Amino acid sequence: MDGPLAAFIFSWRVIIREDSTAVSDYIADYIISRIKTFKPTESQPFVLGLPTGSSPEVIYKILVQRFRAGEISFKNVVTFNMDEYVGIPRDHPESYHSFMYKHFFSHVDIPPQNINILDGNAPDLAAECASYEARIARFGGIELFLGGVGPDGHIAFNEPGSSLSSRTRVKTLAYDTILANSRFFDNDIDRVPRHALTVGIQTIMDAREVVIVATGPHKAVAVQKGLEGGINHMWTLSALQLHRHPLVVCDRDATLELKVKTVRYFESIEQTGTDARTQGPPLVYRPRTYVPAPINISKPRQQPTPNDTPQKVPKDLRINTELQRQMEEEELTPDSMSSRLVDSAVGGFDAALRGDVSFDRMGARVASH
Numbered sequence: 436m437d438g439p440l441a442a443f444i445f446s447w448r449v450i451i452r453e454d455s456t457a458v459s460d461y462i463a464d465y466i467i468s469r470i471k472t473f474k475p476t477e478s479q480p481f482v483l484g485l486p487t488g489s490s491p492e493v494i495y496k497i498l499v500q501r502f503r504a505g506e507i508s509f510k511n512v513v514t515f516n517m518d519e520y521v522g523i524p525r526d527h528p529e530s531y532h533s534f535m536y537k538h539f540f541s542h543v544d545i546p547p548q549n550i551n552i553l554d555g556n557a558p559d560l561a562a563e564c565a566s567y568e569a570r571i572a573r574f575g576g577i578e579l580f581l582g583g584v585g586p587d588g589h590i591a592f593n594e595p596g597s598s599l600s601s602r603t604r605v606k607t608l609a610y611d612t613i614l615a616n617s618r619f620f621d622n623d624i625d626r627v628p629r630h631a632l633t634v635g636i637q638t639i640m641d642a643r644e645v646v647i648v649a650t651g652p653h654k655a656v657a658v659q660k661g662l663e664g665g666i667n668h669m670w671t672l673s674a675l676q677l678h679r680h681p682l683v684v685c686d687r688d689a690t691l692e693l694k695v696k697t698v699r700y701f702e703s704i705e706q707t708g709t710d711a712r713t714q715g716p717p718l719v720y721r722p723r724t725y726v727p728a729p730i731n732i733s734k735p736r737q738q739p740t741p742n743d744t745p746q747k748v749p750k751d752l753r754i755n756t757e758l759q760r761q762m763e764e765e766e767l768t769p770d771s772m773s774s775r776l777v778d779s780a781v782g783g784f785d786a787a788l789r790g791d792v793s794f795d796r797m798g799a800r801v802a803s804h
């Protein structure tokens with residue numbers, strides 16, 4: 436259904452899997468199924484939008500395996516990559532050109548002329564962006580755009596604050612992104628390019644279907660903002676709430692900030708197969724393996740008798756009035772989330788364990804992942 440009402444009835448479809456391998460498997464299956472159903476030909480190719488980053492790496496690996504097994508051909512597939520750094524040579528190991536050939540294009544049968552990647556060294560970057568949009572239009576638009584998401588919720592390089600109606604253009608990278616991507620540049624932020632060419636939010640919105648991969652706890656806030664938050668240019672993932680066919684496939688860690696209610700709702704949709712918008716492989720409910728704790732059956736439990744009731748209240752259950760007074764007298768000092776995590780999480784552990792368990796701050800995990 437199209438038209439003004441469409442925006443109100445279409446929203447996220449969410450698939451949750453236990454880990455990133457299962458997520459990659461699902462997405463690879465999904466893409467293969469969509470290409471096969473489309474039955475592309477040379478004159479009517481399947482137009483696929485593609486991302487870079489750590490998240491899609493395994494997806495590409497599986498697609499290559501499936502190609503080698505003869506299950507899929509990319510002969511009649513045309514690709515458009517989401518983005519590219521500005522100012523690093525095309526053959527730089529961290530350019531997105533290098534990434535795509537290394538992980539995907541060199542291993543499958545896609546004809547070189549079907550591959551489209553923005554040129555971050557073009558003499559006229561604005562003209563390069565305009566011609567990219569024109570090329571997409573010449574192919575009749577993108578059928579399926581696969582994307583990742585940054586820890587700050589960006590899709591492609593549409594950093595927080597990007598216009599939701601943006602098209603392919605030059606973007607200055609946000610500090611968070613430079614920091615996150617410095618892991619590919621020997622952790623030296625000075626070596627990370629400051630600019631990139633990227634498709635816009637509107638370019639992605641124009642695709643007939645968008646599939647987002649989100650794995651790891653460092654993506655949990657972005658997933659929460661994108662799915663449960665309002666449509667907001669500070670979390671550009673959220674723009675997809677207005678898309679007709681947006682699908683996010685995430686692992687359990689990426690759902691950590693979602694409400695239990697939200698997770699259960701999306702799981703129930705998958706379990707009952709009630710999502711009429713499914714375009715990929717049929718929804719198959721894969722129950723999680725549940726291993727119940729062993730029950731001690733050697734000693735049957737008896738109902739307590741009045742004689743079992745302790746005469747005295749155990750020491751632990753008595754109110755420590757001294758501690759209570761001490762707490763009331765102490766001045767309230769604001770603490771950080773990380774200090775509370777350490778206290779509460781380690782507090783219940785045996786003393787012997789304390790030395791082995793260290794909790795890091797969310798910020799540190801985001802930067803180091």
Ligand code: GLP
Pocket residue numbers: 486487488489490491517518582583584585586589590591592612616
């Ligand atoms: C970069 C890319 C994005 C990608 C993001 C997350 O900023 N421009 O397209 O989604 O990184 O990448 P990763 O999957 O490595 O976390």
